[in-house]
Amino acid sequence: xxxxxxxxxxxxxxxxxxxxxxxxxxxxxxxxxxxxxxxxxxxxxxxxxxxxxxxxxxxxxxxxxxxxxxxxxxxxxxxxxxxxxxxxxxxxxxxxxxxxxxxxxxxxxxxxxxxxxxxxxxxxxxxxxxxxxxxxxxxxxxxxxxxxxxxxxxxxxxxxxxxxxxxxxxxxxxxxxxxxxxxxxxxxxxxxxxxxxxxxxxxxxxxxxxxxxxxxxxxxxxxxxxxxxxxxxxxxxxxxxxxxxxxxxxxxxxxxxxxxxxxxxxxxxxxxxxxxxxxxxxxxxxxxxxxxxxxxxxxxxxxxxxxxxxxxxxxxxxxxxxxxxxxxxxxxxxxxxxxxxxxxxxxxxxxxxxxxxxxxxxxxxxxxxxxxxxxxxxxxxxxxxxxxx
Ligand SMILES: Nc1ncnc2c1ncn2[C@@H]1O[C@H](COP(=O)(O)OP(=O)(O)O)[C@@H](O)[C@H]1O
Ligand SMILES: [Mg+2]
Numbered sequence: 001x002x003x004x005x006x007x008x009x010x011x012x013x014x015x016x017x018x019x020x021x022x023x024x025x026x027x028x029x030x031x032x033x034x035x036x037x038x039x040x041x042x043x044x045x046x047x048x049x050x051x052x053x054x055x056x057x058x059x060x061x062x063x064x065x066x067x068x069x070x071x072x073x074x075x076x077x078x079x080x081x082x083x084x085x086x087x088x089x090x091x092x093x094x095x096x097x098x099x100x101x102x103x104x105x106x107x108x109x110x111x112x113x114x115x116x117x118x119x120x121x122x123x124x125x126x127x128x129x130x131x132x133x134x135x136x137x138x139x140x141x142x143x144x145x146x147x148x149x150x151x152x153x154x155x156x157x158x159x160x161x162x163x164x165x166x167x168x169x170x171x172x173x174x175x176x177x178x179x180x181x182x183x184x185x186x187x188x189x190x191x192x193x194x195x196x197x198x199x200x201x202x203x204x205x206x207x208x209x210x211x212x213x214x215x216x217x218x219x220x221x222x223x224x225x226x227x228x229x230x231x232x233x234x235x236x237x238x239x240x241x242x243x244x245x246x247x248x249x250x251x252x253x254x255x256x257x258x259x260x261x262x263x264x265x266x267x268x269x270x271x272x273x274x275x276x277x278x279x280x281x282x283x284x285x286x287x288x289x290x291x292x293x294x295x296x297x298x299x300x301x302x303x304x305x306x307x308x309x310x311x312x313x314x315x316x317x318x319x320x321x322x323x324x325x326x327x328x329x330x331x332x333x334x335x336x337x338x339x340x341x342x343x344x345x346x347x348x349x350x351x352x353x354x355x356x357x358x359x360x361x362x363x364x365x366x367x368x369x370x371x372x373x374x375x376x377x378x379x380x381x382x383x384x385x386x387x388x389x
Contacts, residue, residue: 002068002296004028009067012074015341016272017042020073023288032066034059041341055081064089071249071295073271075102076150092248092295093270101270104179105148114244116237117264121181130170132163139182145169148177154215190224190255191275192238193287195294196247203300204235208275216349220275220311221366233263241268250291281337281356282309308359310369318380319346329379330355336376
């Protein structure tokens with residue numbers, strides 16, 4: 001068990017990292033953050049910010065020397081850096097989980113091997129003439145071509161109505177290794193966070209229901225509007241994946257529930273997740289404290305919902321030119337909890353903050369919380385549109 005005041009290391013310094021740092025430092029663990037961005041949200045609150053590239057040898061040496069355990073809030077750490085750290089320090093999650101989560105080809109192959117259903121897919125590799133295999137299990141159309149590596153928030157994806165569009169789509173993505181997958185008809189999108197420690201204990205958070213706008217998460221509501229059967233199945237699949245990875249830390253699993261009732265895994269993330277922000281205000285433990293507990297080998301906290309909740313994301317599009325949004329409406333609503341990441345520049349599509357809206361005790365669904373969250377978001381959006389016009 002790693003006890004405070006041991007120093008913890010963190011690869012990546014975005015908002016997920018900032019909340020990890022706050023949780024850990026609140027428990028008495030100083031955190032060192034590695035992130036090349038001088039304005040890194042996590043770096044600014046950490047005991048030490050190593051403002052260097054993820055593969056900088058001096059920075060990696062410093063982390064390995066100082067930290068009792070090193071974890072991540074960002075999956076795209078270069079593989080040599082991951083392997084270097086794993087050989088010299090305690091890295092949780094380890095290289096195999098990071099490697100699988102950072103490459104959609106590896107991820108799909110792994111999920112298939114462990115018997116987890118995914119959308120029909122095939123590889124489209126760099127340096128090969130792309131051909132569509134229409135055999136059993138291969139993709140049907142419409143389909144989505146996704147780069148195997150480095151995609152996020154819907155970036156690195158092209159939608160295809162038919163097979164003939166594949167060469168152009170592959171060229172548009174730079175002819176890199178890709179996954180071609182069938183676009184499935186969605187009933188719901190769900191996600192589950194599971195924490196697991198080195199001794200095999202695990203604890204899953206409640207199933208979240210997610211709505212995306214243009215490939216970016218917009219709203220999460222918990223409880224999800226699904227029956228007990230898919231809810232239990234999603235939780236069991238998330239635990240199974242963590243088990244099969246011999247996972248140490250916090251793992252997020254994104255699911256598609258199709259209109260035909262199939263539950264497919266979309267992707268996994270070896271870190272806290274945007275769809276888990278509701279845990280900050282509506283659970284018996286936040287995803288960030290649970291990450292600290294998991295990587296330090298503490299007892300995992302029960303991860304129970306205390307109240308129905310809806311989380312709405314605040315993207316840079318809500319920021320008026322050269323100004324801050326007027327937060328009055330949000331701040332006046334006592335059930336709305338505003339979280340801002342302290343990013344100086346509000347670009348379109350950039351995650352700047354989020355609002356958790358709590359339901360009333362005794363409410364058994366998140367309908368009222370979701371309506372309030374949407375209304376608050378709408379108010380901010382209209383203020384920007386009005387300001388521009
Ligand atoms: N095969 C698919 N069928 C239907 N919708 C999809 C599919 N793949 C992605 N999407 C939609 O696009 C969103 C983002 O895709 P995802 O693969 O999760 O990439 P990212 O890494 O950007 O989160 C999904 O949450 C979903 O709304
Ligand atoms: Mg996703």
